Amino acid sequence: MGRLHRSPSASQSCFAAGFGCNSDPLRTIPRSQMRFTSGCNHPSFTLPWRTLLPYLVALHLLELGSAQSTVVAPSLRVTAIVGQDVELRCHLSPCKDVRNSDIRWIQLRSSRIVHHYQNGLDLDQMEEYKGRTELLRDGLSDGNLDLRIIAVSSSDSGLYSCVVQDDDGYAEAVVNLEVSDPFSQIVHPWKVALAVVVTILVGSSVIIVFLCRKKVVQSRELKGKDAALAELPAILGVCTANLKILASKLMKQMEKLEIQNSVLEKRYENTEELAADLEEHLAEKDLSTADLKLLAAKLVEQREAVEEWDSQLRKQYEKLGSCAANLKTQLKKLENEIEEVEKHLKKIGIRAPNLRLHMAELVDQVEAVENRKSEWKRYLTNIGLRAAELKKNVAELKKRIGALETKELEKPSKEQD
Structure with missing residues (x-):
């Protein structure tokens, strides 16, 4: 005031x-x-x-x-938002008609005139406020000095002085205007620093929380893998034991097959000997038809025995093949599990050479079974070929016996003639 x-x-x-x-x-x-x-x-x-x-x-x-008039301004600052219209209010006390007075609104920051009124006319003003200010003339007769600023901006913030001058003297008062922009606030260095610090703290806290959670998840995974590793030796031991049992069974079956093969070879040799004797007797023509029939019956019996042994050998060979295939699949699974275990052990820095040793032993056993299997395949093919030859010999022998029988039947008729 x-x-x-x-x-x-x-x-x-x-x-x-x-x-x-x-x-x-x-x-x-x-x-x-x-x-x-x-x-x-x-x-x-x-x-x-x-x-x-x-x-x-x-x-x-x-x-x-000595009685003096004063200009009264609001004690509180006037607030507005960017783009709004705002009124800066002042009035004379005591009230007095100021229509013929000199009224000036001055921006204290630049000491330039925002609005100048004199004797009913608006005079020159600063360029930034041209067309944006209006002195409310309806209240001039009552001593009101209100100024309206249209579409305020952030640069309009600051102190404004209202000055009245007439023949009796002059008076002035100061009004504080604060314009806020909700979208683009005035940036202060300390606010920027505070925002940077808060951002860094929030970012570091987020990173720390993420790393802690990741560490917890990794520790849980490691605990699970450690538990699986603790159980894995027992599982591998069971698998190894099962594979060893299966390999031993296969070896026993191989031994039985070898025994049966030796027996079959002996019988086949006996059959061949009988066939040779039969051929020799037939060549000498000293045997009777009954003897030939007896020899032929023995030969047929031995042929049937050979065929039966051949069918049994084939069945056991099929069993051996299925067991070998099962052994292969289990060996493949075991090899995959061993590779996973070795990868995990490599990550945690532990070596397990025993697993590879067991694996090598099992691979050797499987290879031995495969070799035996291929040998048995050759044996079976040979036995099949021999059985076919024996069958052929029996057929020829039957033909000869039939021819001999016809000859013997023809002899009495010739004698009668």
């Missing part, structure tokens, strides 16, 4: 002219000079009492001249 500084009035000038600038209207009057009788025109009315009235009038005029 400001005070209106008044110039000396006409009454004060008269007072100065009548009494002098150095005269004191309130000086002490002696009691002896204050004598008077009834009536103003009485001769006893002395001079000091007659001159007291002008002193009192001058004192009253001085009191009236």
Whole structure:
């Protein structure tokens, strides 16, 4: 708020002219000079009492001249948002018509005129506020000095001085305007630093939480893998034991097949010997038909035995093949499990050479079974070929026996003739 500084009035000038600038209207009057009788025109009315009235009038005029008008502004700052219209309010106290006064609104930051009003006209103003300010003239008669700013911006924030000047003097007051932009706030260095620090702290906390969770997950996975590794030796031991049992069974079957093969070879040799004897007897023609039939029956019996042994050998060969295939699949599974175990052990820095040793032993056993299997395949093919030859020999022998029987039947008829 400001005070209106008044110039000396006409009454004060008269007072100065009548009494002098150095005269004191309130000086002490002696009691002896204050004598008077009834009536103003009485001769006893002395001079000091007659001159007291002008002193009192001058004192009253001085009191009236000392009364000063002030500009009242709101104590709180005026707030607005970017793009809004805002009114800066001020008024004179006591109220007074200011339509013929000089009113100026000044931006204190730049000390330039925002709006200038004088005797009903708007005068020059700073370029940034042209077309954006309006002095509300409806309230000028009541002493209102309100200024409207249209579409405020962030640069309009600051202090504004409202100055009124007329013939009696001038007065001024200051209004604080604060314009806020919700979308683009004024960036302060400390706010930027605080935002950077908060961002770094939040980012580091997120990274720390992520790493902790990852570590917890990895520890859980490692615990699970350790538990699986702890169980894996037992599983591998069971698999190895099963494979060893299966390999031993296969070896036993191979031994049985070898025994049966040797027996079959002996019988086949006997059959061949019988066939050779039969051929020899037939060549010599010394045997009778009954002997030939007996030899042929033995040969057929041995052929049937050979065929039966051949079928049994084929069945056992098929069993051996299925067991070998099962052994191969189990060996493949075991090899995959061993590779996974070795990878995991390599990650945690542990070596397990025993697994590879067991694996090598099992592979050797499987290879031995495969070799035996191929040998048995050759044996079976040989036995099949021999059985076919034996069957052929039996058929030829039957033909010869039939021919001999016909010859024997023809002999009595010739003798009778």
